[in-house]
Amino acid sequence: MPVPLYGFLQGDTVGLLILADDGDTLEALARKLQAAASLRVAARDPLRVVYHDKIMDPAMTVAQAGFEALDRFDVLSGSK
């Protein structure tokens, strides 16, 4: 089931609409956002997903993490 989300990649200049699948892992979701912003932001690892101010387990799925349509998530990239 597709879930439209507002994604913000650290280093980017604009938020992007990301169509997640509720079975996507958060790692895959972060990769989707990174690929969508690759014109402006160089790829760096590791990626961390932040949702409601908490760093999330990358192995969780979008559904398990409780993401709902039009929620905001952030992706931090590079070493902490």
Next chain:
Amino acid sequence: MLTREEWLPLARKLDWDYSYVREDEVFPEVISGRPWLPHSEWKDWEESFKTSYREYVDNQYEKDMAVQAVHDAVGRIENVEKLALPWLNSLKVHAAALPLAEFTGVVGNLRGARFGRDSAWRTMATFGALDEYRHTQIPLLLFHPLLRLDSQFDWAHKFYHTNNWFAVAARHFFDELTVGQNAIEFHIATNVVLETGFTNLQFVGLASLARESSDHMFERMVTSIQTDEARHAQIGHPVLATVMKHDPKYAQYLVDKWFWRNWRLFSILTGLSIDYLTALDQRPYSFKEFMEEWIIDQFLRTLDEFGLEKPWYWDLLLDELDIYHHMIYASAYSYRATLWFNFVIPGPAERKWLRQKYPKYWDDMDAVWEQISERWRTVGPGPANEFAVHGTAMPTFCDLCQLPLSAGTPRKNTARVLVHEGRKYIFCSEPCQWIFLREPERYASHTDIVKRVLSGEAPAQLPNLLTEYFNLTPDTWGKDVHSGDYEWLRARKDSAA
């Protein structure tokens, strides 16, 4: 024979008591504005120009003849062809955004001409409406014929009639500011905030840049328009003074709200022109320097004059001077096909200048331009590669200002989600959310471009969105001015090889 001084008050300031209707029926609060006060509270409304209709017409005729003379001398297509390409694209921005926005000013002033609370106010608003009609016609006359040179100038007429994302944002702003506004809020928002403050960006800042860019036609046009603005902007000050006397909290709210809304729009309209679309050796100052000298200082003096406080978001606004329009320009460059003008990448010399002018956040912006440049270097220059150096995912927009979610910094975007009466909204910044929450009934039903795509109203695929919804064509959608073929980028490629 009466002297001018004897007949002028009869022509411009003549009020009487109503006997067949109540005053609040003649001037209903919903359209005259609040606070609703009897005319006795407005009877001393006055402005200093005290112009008669004949004087107005004579004066405007002289100004129109002067503009026409400059147009005949230096405003022909062959003159425009000689302008630097980035500046030509700055002209396209203003050619589209200015004329019909001014036309909405006709509507707002006509509302003041009927529903303003004193006859002298109504007289002046009548002239204001005529002014704004002039400000519609002159740029249309000068800019639209340039489509023979470049089809993107067709957007001088077309822009506001499209659902282009920037047109949606501009309509959202001007519909509230002018078309759907009561007389009191219109005159405070337009005359005090927009015309006393922000149009200096257009009419002083851009006039100066136009002169530096040898664009004497544009310089003359905006200077001529400014002389009208200086006159009819006088309407708002006595309106604000009366509202301040009777409801200072509401006066503060109107000023705070409209300063922010103006900042959002004009930082894009003018910020991009000054810091990116003017050749480096023709930039006498940065956008931030101009804002500080002409807008911030003047606005603070206006606040002092009326006993108003600085807006609560003042520190945030000062911080945005360093970054917001840079975030927007980089985002817009990477989605340039969604707009009707062409873009240029800041090269090493421009980036050095930008770093000097904007040291606070430039490291992060520089990384973005490095990445975009690297993409051009990888795919190679040429029109065929435009879309290889273009965003593909849908960018997102604020539910208040309707502009991209590009506020904050690259490290921390300030977008915020709000659930209001069961519906989810997103705002680029705290002030945009604050404005929404003060009058949600005014804004809640408007849908931004993302919601239109998700509902199926607008196509999701970029090519269809561009052509079917934004009304662009391959000829008119925005491109890189040089198709990625920059000398400094070639030099870098050669050294890499």
